[in-house]
Each structure stands twice: as structure tokens, then as C-alpha cells.
Amino acid sequence: MPIVRVALDVPIHGLFDYEVDEPVAPGQRVAVQFGRRQMTGVVMETAAQSDVSPDRIRKVTRVLEDSAPLSSSLLKLLGFCSDYYHHPIGPTVLSALPTRLRSDKPVPVRRDPAFRLIRDPSLLPKRKAIARRIADALAMQPRMLSQLKALSSRVGSELKWLEAEGWIEQCEMPAELPMQSLQLANAHQLNFAQQQAVDAVVQSEGYGCFLLHGITGSGKTEVYVHLMHRMLQPCPESGRREGGQILLLVPEINLTPQLEGYFRARFPATELVSLHSGLSENVRLMNWQQAQSGSACIVLGTRLSVFAEMPRLSLIIVDEEHDGSFKQQDGLRYSARDVAVFRASQSGVPIVLGSATPSLESYHNAQTGRYRLLVLPGRANADARLPDISCINVNQSVMSDGVSEKLLREIGLRISKGEQSLLFINRRGYAPVLMCTECGWLSNCKSCSGKMVLHLKDRKLRCHHCGSQQSMPVSCPDCGHAGLHPVGSGTQRVESLLQARFPDARILRVDRDSTRNKRAWQKMREQIHANEVDMLVGTQMLAKGHDFPSLTLVGVLGADNALYSADFRASERLFAQLMQVAGRAGRADKPGEVLIQTAFPDHPLFRCLERHDFDAWASQLLAERRMAGFPPFVFQAMLRAEGKSERDVYTYLDSARAAAIALQREVEVFGVVPASLARRANHVRAQLLIQAGSRKVLQQFLSDWRIDEIPKGGLHCSLDIDPLEF
Numbered sequence: 001m002p003i004v005r006v007a008l009d010v011p012i013h014g015l016f017d018y019e020v021d022e023p024v025a026p027g028q029r030v031a032v033q034f035g036r037r038q039m040t041g042v043v044m045e046t047a048a049q050s051d052v053s054p055d056r057i058r059k060v061t062r063v064l065e066d067s068a069p070l071s072s073s074l075l076k077l078l079g080f081c082s083d084y085y086h087h088p089i090g091p092t093v094l095s096a097l098p099t100r101l102r103s104d105k106p107v108p109v110r111r112d113p114a115f116r117l118i119r120d121p122s123l124l125p126k127r128k129a130i131a132r133r134i135a136d137a138l139a140m141q142p143r144m145l146s147q148l149k150a151l152s153s154r155v156g157s158e159l160k161w162l163e164a165e166g167w168i169e170q171c172e173m174p175a176e177l178p179m180q181s182l183q184l185a186n187a188h189q190l191n192f193a194q195q196q197a198v199d200a201v202v203q204s205e206g207y208g209c210f211l212l213h214g215i216t217g218s219g220k221t222e223v224y225v226h227l228m229h230r231m232l233q234p235c236p237e238s239g240r241r242e243g244g245q246i247l248l249l250v251p252e253i254n255l256t257p258q259l260e261g262y263f264r265a266r267f268p269a270t271e272l273v274s275l276h277s278g279l280s281e282n283v284r285l286m287n288w289q290q291a292q293s294g295s296a297c298i299v300l301g302t303r304l305s306v307f308a309e310m311p312r313l314s315l316i317i318v319d320e321e322h323d324g325s326f327k328q329q330d331g332l333r334y335s336a337r338d339v340a341v342f343r344a345s346q347s348g349v350p351i352v353l354g355s356a357t358p359s360l361e362s363y364h365n366a367q368t369g370r371y372r373l374l375v376l377p378g379r380a381n382a383d384a385r386l387p388d389i390s391c392i393n394v395n396q397s398v399m400s401d402g403v404s405e406k407l408l409r410e411i412g413l414r415i416s417k418g419e420q421s422l423l424f425i426n427r428r429g430y431a432p433v434l435m436c437t438e439c440g441w442l443s444n445c446k447s448c449s450g451k452m453v454l455h456l457k458d459r460k461l462r463c464h465h466c467g468s469q470q471s472m473p474v475s476c477p478d479c480g481h482a483g484l485h486p487v488g489s490g491t492q493r494v495e496s497l498l499q500a501r502f503p504d505a506r507i508l509r510v511d512r513d514s515t516r517n518k519r520a521w522q523k524m525r526e527q528i529h530a531n532e533v534d535m536l537v538g539t540q541m542l543a544k545g546h547d548f549p550s551l552t553l554v555g556v557l558g559a560d561n562a563l564y565s566a567d568f569r570a571s572e573r574l575f576a577q578l579m580q581v582a583g584r585a586g587r588a589d590k591p592g593e594v595l596i597q598t599a600f601p602d603h604p605l606f607r608c609l610e611r612h613d614f615d616a617w618a619s620q621l622l623a624e625r626r627m628a629g630f631p632p633f634v635f636q637a638m639l640r641a642e643g644k645s646e647r648d649v650y651t652y653l654d655s656a657r658a659a660a661i662a663l664q665r666e667v668e669v670f671g672v673v674p675a676s677l678a679r680r681a682n683h684v685r686a687q688l689l690i691q692a693g694s695r696k697v698l699q700q701f702l703s704d705w706r707i708d709e710i711p712k713g714g715l716h717c718s719l720d721i722d723p724l725e726f
């Protein structure tokens, strides 16, 4: 009987052999018995015979045929990820699938009727706005209910009305869609640099990786849109006989829900689906299947969408490619940006990495010629000026609760002019720690090595690492002294300071606490746009891609924390974040100003920032990294272990270290050290860093290291390739 080799979601390397008595293709899902469990797996290979003795081979319980098999190119991509990230193939394959496809419960078969237009839609009554939109969509070609759903939440009832009134009728969906007359709404005339960028990518034959470096407001999105427009169309010369599919990866869709609407509006006649963790399981499955069937031409998604099946993939775009959220921090610890680059090369299509502040890895690749650099040097709107950025030296300023008088004066000035200000501080809560002025007691978390943050609004101490909380003590738990003192500032403290100083001002605090409710953030954005807000106090949520036309002043507090960080990437991230938050100021006709409070106004980071000079900053950082032997000049892997017993954690890592040294390779094996948060939720955490001068040497070493053979006990261990956090 033929054999299938199945990937299963178990933490064991390798595939599992099963017998099957019907023809099964690689990529097909099967239900099998594993130990005592019934599991769903994916057939990776078929074979005529197995090395396992025949009496130990079980039969496949059921072949699941409710969803099309995974393509060989996706299986190959997942195989690459499993090898590169040294993660077992089973969990790698299964974690790439929508949750519904990981179970053996039948995928619901949706009734998804198609509709076509049978009367001239221009005669539709004006007041039936949604019906008109549906008719417009149907004017080009018949569409399925699932495709129309995105137009409005009221599509169902409007379709019924249209059908009853004789405007549309149900039909069979034609197997071959007529060539779409692709329209691009509101196409702007590209400036010279934008046009050159578009041409360079369009003219690339097959794979090419392009780094699109453009400051905030330089019109990167317009370049994306034009590129997408070109690559959606058939291009017989380059072998693309049908229209293509585009994969557009963005950092966090929840923060920018308007993004989806934006791209829908630009491509009104093109099917677009989104893929992110905020979708219900059923919607995610449906969208995934539309990408897989090819009916969705644009896939807009967060990191997990890098594994979406797209049979006619013609272009990948990674927006904000430097963003840390492209890196998955558990399970398969992949970087969606890096996987996207591999996928593009595997599929022979171009990929564009866009950013105002590229990661040093990508920037270095562009400088050494691995990637092609495309630069957008100016703002797309020639009248819009870059904001003026300058520093306020906190050592020479009068300060109240961490905010300088100069900044407060400038805020007052903006209020009197009816303009908005934003105070950026990347710390939520009232104060990062509570201290006893008598004995020096600090609000340490009992379960972590971190401090508990004071949330004065509900009088609680909260640990942001393990989530534990307690009431705020009225007196010192150690000495009984009543003088407990909040140290440092968070968003809540800045908010109350501003409220006290400007009692009539309308202040909005935007952080994870104030936007916990799903609708809250959207409501806040509407308030900001309606100019119902004078001042914003917020964390990095506010830094990302929002357009607030009345915002003319940005104040930055607490920036120096990153300069003290032990993480060598902290200053790279700080620069990117400050550039991004500075980009919020003065986008319309009003010039913007950015004031950064710091004790180190002469630090090169601020100097380069004041000149908007990313290149100078990046060159300096690269020179430092080269000297110190840090990425991108070396390649790293981090073995982490976490457990209740300190001895077990260190014994495990010490054994792994001994095994690494015994291999005698050209790799640097560092000492076992505590993690930056050495204890979390009563678990001891430590790590071991391995470094090599080339990716190949590192990969070869990791393959031979055999850490799986070291007993783990109950420890939680992980190997992180190209780690971003230390």
C-alpha cells in the first residue's frame, strides 16, 4: 500500500509515515491517529514504501477533501522555514494554516451564490447608495456574495432588494473571468523619483529585492499603488499571461484600520482580502481560501499572511520593513520580512521593502548591492515642509513633573491658535515605580524581576510583564512610612499635569489602557479629525501612519531611556520611532515643530535627527556595529531557557554551551547570562548567544549542535535565529 509522509503539530523533528489506500497528493490534509490522539496533518511526500516496520504503520483515518491541497511552492517555503529556523516541520506547516484548517472538523461549505447585473445601474435611485455600489461592482463582471460582502455590512439585504426589483439575478460564476478592466482611482501624477522607483521594479526580470527609502510624506504609498496597478495586469512579455496577485505586508493592522479601506478605494474593481489575527476564524479561512483560489488579487495582511497561498503571486511589498512586529516571538520565530524576501526569490517575483528608516540589515544589504536602493528624497507635496526638530536640554530647563516649561509654553501657544499638540511618551500608567522616601522600598513585582507600575486612575500597582496587580499601598509595606512617592512619568501622569496646567483644554490619552475597548481607538481618531481635541498624550500607538492635519507640535519625553539600554538595537529603534512620530507634525499647510527633551542634546542620534539625516545616522551605527562585531556584520542565534528552578535552567544552558564548544567550529559561543528580565511570573530566564561570521557557518553549526538531545526537564526552551530582542 502506498505510504504518505505527514507533518503533524508535535514538537518532534521529522515526518510520520502512514498507509493510505486511495491516491493522495502532497499538500492534502489528512486525519490520522497519533499515539492516542486523533490529529490533522498535511501530506508532505508520498512514497512506495516505508522504513518503519509494516506492523507499526497505521492507516490514514480519513483524507480531508474540503479544502484544496497546499501547493508545492508553499510546502517548499515552509520546508525552508523549518530548516532555517530549526523548528520542527510539523508545527511549522500547521502554524501557517488558518486555525480552521488545523482541525479535522469539516470546513463549513458556504452557500456563496454569484450575481450578475441585468439592468442599467445608472437608473438606480440616488438614495440607494449601497445598492449603487453593489451594482457598480457587478457592472464589470459577476461576483460572488463573499466578494461583495466587503462593500458594506448591509450587502445581504440590499442584494435581496436588487434581486426582487429586477436589477440583478443569480448566476453561475464563469470559470474563466473576463479580463478585468483594472481601474486605479484618483491616480496622482508621480514625481520623478516616484516614477523612477516604479519603473525600476516593473522592469526587473523575475526576482529582485528593492529597498524603497523615502521620508514620511514622500509618497511611498503612491509608489506601492502604481506598482500594484502594473503588476495586477497581465504582462505576456514577462510570462505573466493572467493578472497577478499582490501580497502587501504591513506591521499592525489593528492600529491602522483605515488602511484596508484606503486600498479598497484605490482599487475599486479588484478583490482585496485582509489577513490578520483580528479576524474571526471563519473570515480568516474564507479570505485565505480566496487568496488560494486566486479570486482575491490583493492580500493585505500582517506577518502571518506571508504564508498565504497565492497561485499568481507577482509582487510582494513589505511596508515599514524595519518594524519589529514582523518578527514572531514564539513558536516558529520567523521574520516575515526575511521570509518574504526568500519567497520572492523562490517565486521569481520582485519584492519592495519600504521604510523611512530602514533596518540596518536592509540598509547594509542595499549598500553592498544585494538589494537595489530606491530613494524618494522629498515630500510628495512640494509645499509641505519637513518639521523643525530640536532638543530641550533638561539639565538647563525648569521642569514640572518631567515636562519642561518651554514645552508647556509651546503647547499653550498651539492651544491659543486652535492647533493640536502631541506629547509622546512610551510608557503607560502613571509612574513606572512607587518608592518609599524613608527606607527606599520600591514597588517590585513579587513574581518578576521588574517593577510594578503605578496606575493612579484606579489606584492599582500593575506588573506589565506578568499582569499581576494589587491595590496601591497607602503606606510603605516595609517601614509603615506614609510618604510613598511615584518616580518617573507615564502617560497618565503627563495627562494630569497637562490637565492641571490647561484646565480648559481637551486632552486625549491614547495608550493600551485607554483603547482596550475595540471601538475606542476609532472613536478617538474621529475626535482628533473633527478637531475636538487640543492635546494628545500617547505611546507609540500614535506614531504609526496616522494623518492628523491640525497637529503642529510634537513633544517627546523619556527618549533617553533607550540610550541607557543594554540592547544594542535600542538606539536604532529610538531613531526610527522619533522619525515616525516627528512625521505626524505639520502634514498639511501648517509647518510642524518637534521638541525632544533630553539630557544629551549633543548625542549624534539627536544631531542626525535634527537634520533629518538618516544616512549619516545609519552610517555611524554601521561603523559602530562593524567595530563591535554586531549584526549585520555577524549572524546570531539565541538559545533561551525558562523554568521554575534556577539550577535546571543553568544546567541545561551550560550543557548546551559545552556541546557547542565541543564542536570546535568557527562560531563564537558566549557565556550563559540572565535574560534582560531575569525572572518573569516566577520563572527564571537565561540565555546563550552564538555568533558567526557567515550565515552558512552558523546554519551548519546549528544543524550539528543537537540540543534536542540535552534533557530539558520541564523547561521551556527556544532557539531564536536572527534574534531581535536581548
Ligand SMILES: [Zn+2]
Binding pocket: 436, 437, 438, 439, 440, 441, 476, 477, 478, 479, 480, 481
Ligand atoms: Zn519605607
Ligand SMILES: [Zn+2]
Binding pocket: 445, 446, 447, 448, 450, 463, 464, 465, 466, 467, 468, 680, 681
Ligand atoms: Zn510581574
